[in-house]
Amino acid sequence: MSSSQPLDAKAVLEMLKAGNERYVANLASTEPLKIPPPMLVAEQKPSAIILGCSDARVPVELIFDQGLGELFVIRVAGNVVAPSQIGSIEFAAEKFGTQLVVVLGHSHCGAVTACVEALTNPEQYYSPNLQSIVDRIRPSVYNLHEIVSAGDGDVDMDEFIDRAVRANVRMSVSQLKHGSRILEDMVNSGALTIIGAEYDVATGKVNFFN
Numbered sequence: 001m002s003s004s005q006p007l008d009a010k011a012v013l014e015m016l017k018a019g020n021e022r023y024v025a026n027l028a029s030t031e032p033l034k035i036p037p038p039m040l041v042a043e044q045k046p047s048a049i050i051l052g053c054s055d056a057r058v059p060v061e062l063i064f065d066q067g068l069g070e071l072f073v074i075r076v077a078g079n080v081v082a083p084s085q086i087g088s089i090e091f092a093a094e095k096f097g098t099q100l101v102v103v104l105g106h107s108h109c110g111a112v113t114a115c116v117e118a119l120t121n122p123e124q125y126y127s128p129n130l131q132s133i134v135d136r137i138r139p140s141v142y143n144l145h146e147i148v149s150a151g152d153g154d155v156d157m158d159e160f161i162d163r164a165v166r167a168n169v170r171m172s173v174s175q176l177k178h179g180s181r182i183l184e185d186m187v188n189s190g191a192l193t194i195i196g197a198e199y200d201v202a203t204g205k206v207n208f209f210n
Contacts, residue, residue, distance in 0.1 A: 019065035046072035048102060072098060101183075103194070144160070
């Protein structure tokens, strides 16, 4: 797909949904990877920005059935938001006019699980660098833990982690919308849409959040 004008967020979102449906149905292209044309080498015009997790089970271009140059992908454990991720998104949104940002979490996320374990076992030790990722996830997981713990009965840890994954995605979406004046102004003007989504590693399905 090539165009001198960037596609609007709604059109790109429908494209990603359709691509994921093809992936789930095992209809993704089986053509061998070709050398990119000279125009792709010279410039890029990504239609969407994806902030995803580094997990090897979440190959972003494959799950959306997109080719080289179609997606501007930023991957970090736990799809957390830090200054470097915000700066990368600002760059893509301003430089290429890309109008859609998707924060893509996934089921059985190891970084979220590590945060849950740290919350339930305060003596759990992680390296300082890994701890910095856990600390960025902690607020969403802590708030959810407070809500779940307030109820009666035992907490189902698998269900809790599932809910924590979604809470972490929503927190990252909020941080992007409100942690950058550039992105916030673009969202308020309608020039940029930021949404969350969750990839199910068992089924291949991506569920987009409202």
